[in-house]
Amino acid sequence: MAERSPATRRALWLVLTLVFAFLYIPITVLVALSFNEGGLPTAWSGFSLKWYASLAHNSAILSAALNTLIVALVSTAIATLLGTLLAIGVEMRRQYGKGLEALIFAPMIIPDIVLAIALLSFFSMINLTMGLHTIILAHVVFNLAFVCSVVRARLKSFDWSIVEASADLGASAITTFRRVTLPVIAPAVIAGALLAFTLSVDEFIIAFFTAGAGRASTTLPMQIYAMIRFGITPEINALATIVMAVSITALTLSQRLNRGVIGQ
């Protein structure tokens, strides 16, 4: 951009400083307090890892973490397979209708609460007992849409003539997929899977509505929500720090594999 006066430049740096302070102070305070020795959640009294140790003995949190892992792994696996096939199928066509496009985009823009109540009504109407399996069914819906959009972005620059060349040279459809298409889209598939995994680990509202009664299928976000409603404890700070570290690591990795899908 054009040259700016020193006063303008200072103002711009001030804006950046203030915005970054606003974005980072709340989570930094949270992380710092998770290492706080004292039981008081907000007053600093010395460094300690004891709240992390106490997490390891909290059976409610451990079982919720296990549930979350099951839901995230299974729904990611299904969504990665279906979403990748969908992306290839769509991009293979030279033209497709607006209806198809809308159907694929809908899970990403539909409000969580709407999908949540829709699935709750649906499952109870068909008399399906709810639990981890219904959360998985629900999570695949939005996860497959995100995987599909990441893989499609990669396929936009894909030269389909090499697929035809491979077929002309006598390769079967499966060999062509394995040796030609897959190597090209592999980074996007992994990036999509990591994104799906993180979305599933963090998802609260839909899981909350489709988990059914009882505590057996409580996921980590549901557990965190219940704990937060009771108030602040140093244990939540520690748990929050771990969950945050996991999401940020997975998404940073996903980003590096596949540039250009920030913020989706």
Next chain:
Amino acid sequence: MTRPSRSSLLMAPALVWLTALMVVPCALVLALAFFRRGIYGGIDYTFTLENFGLVFDPLYAGIFLKSARIAGTATLIAVVVGYAAAYAIAAAPRRWQPVFLFFAVLPFWSNYLIRTYAWIVLLNREGLITQLLRWLGYTGEPPSMLYTEGAVIAGLVYNYLPFVILACYAPLSRLNPELAEASRDLGASAATTFRRVILPLTVPGIAAGAVFVFVLSIGNFVTPALLGGGRFQMIGNLVYDQFLTANDWPFGAALAMALIAIMLLVLMAQALAANRAAGRSAQTGGADG
């Protein structure tokens, strides 16, 4: 196998999944809105429009207005702050821009509940802000900041600001610097240049960011529940109550339909704004929308 039929085969599993677990359930919930609530909860399958009438009942219409006001305020603040931040990032040295952008989006990648919880830690009566005030010499009662409308708005802005920065940065970074120079060479002040040249060309980014914040805020139930306190209600909380506590699913479904209608209106407005901006940018031959 021909290409179209192979394509259909590849798409089939995902499309079946989306139809069975999104289209059908959503259609079902829309249909629910036209039935009566059964005497003991449940659903009485007789056709009625009562649920929609109830949406316009002053009590509930008031909650809609309040939700729209809160979502609107959060949107306005997020757009002003987010645009300023995006502008500052786009004005920074080229090699620093991706770094700033990355760190602006990073908080967005952590759990929504946790980002909201961070504000409880900050705003509670013994939180950082109260302690800061004490340190500055304040001795009175700790101010009550948590469980207020302001706390809800702060939480919404905090959660969605990164997206606005991202949405506004895209058109700002593509802006042709010669346009601003030409405007200044022709004698326009910096303010006029911003208002007449830069701002109109970046409307699509602003619109996308604003729609995102508004749509996610107006249907939100987590932030009002956590930062607004137990009795604080927005439409999202109302829908939640109908399904999980009051057991009036048909009314809950009607509320959800109203929510979707508001969303669609907002999205249409955005499409309109984007179209007009595209027309304008074609005229000026400037950055594409």
